[in-house]
Amino acid sequence: MSITHIVLFQFKQDAAPESVQNACKRMLSLKDHCLYPSTGKPYIRSASGGKDNSPEGAQGGITHAFIVEFATAAERDYYVASDTVHQEFVRSLDGLIEKALVVDFTPGVL
Numbered sequence: 001m002s003i004t005h006i007v008l009f010q011f012k013q014d015a016a017p018e019s020v021q022n023a024c025k026r027m028l029s030l031k032d033h034c035l036y037p038s039t040g041k042p043y044i045r046s047a048s049g050g051k052d053n054s055p056e057g058a059q060g061g062i063t064h065a066f067i068v069e070f071a072t073a074a075e076r077d078y079y080v081a082s083d084t085v086h087q088e089f090v091r092s093l094d095g096l097i098e099k100a101l102v103v104d105f106t107p108g109v110l
Contacts, residue, residue, distance in 0.1 A: 001072070001073070001106050001107075001109075002045070002069060002070065002071055002072070002106065002107060003069070003070045003072070003073050003075075003076040003104055003105070003106055004067060004068075004069055004104065004105050004106075004107060005067070005068040005069070005070065005076055005079075005102065005104045006065070006066070006067055006068075006102065006103045006104070006105075007027070007049070007065070007066040007067075007068065007100065007101075007102050008062045008064070008065050008066075008100065008101040008102075008103075009023075009062065009063060009064045009065075009066075009093075009097055009099070009100050010061040010062050010063050010097065010098040010099040010100070011023075011063050011064065011096055011097060011098065012095075012096060012097065012098045013098075015096050019096055020063075020064075020096065023092070023093060023096055024049070024050065024051075024064060026089055026092070027047075027049065027066055027089065028047050028048070028049060028066070030044060030047065030068070030085065030086060030089060031044040031046070031047040031068070033085050034079060034083050034085050034086055035085075036075065036078065037078070043070070043071070043075045043078075043079075044068055044069070044070060044075075044079070045069040045070060045071055046067075046068070046069045047066065047067070047068045047069075048066070048067050049064065049065050049066030049067060050064065050065070050066075051063065051064050052064060052065060061098065061099060062099070062101070073106075076104065
């Protein structure tokens, strides 16, 4: 069963716009740079996201949202716990992020 991984960021107010844009581009590029160890091939099915533009005003400070899809929970688990490319990306956000939220779900499982 596939897994949908939602990542929400609140970038710090004083973060340079170029740094925020670069972090967002790198987040989306994980799809091509994260390789599964047994195959040596990219394993992220899809990745999309960007800057919030909701008129509802219910963002709670969240400025950017990303959706990453995995074919299996095992692939998601590898991404979260072991993928060095992903871990390096997370470390690179130090000093840029005020708040991060992550929610995962299996489509259709209520």
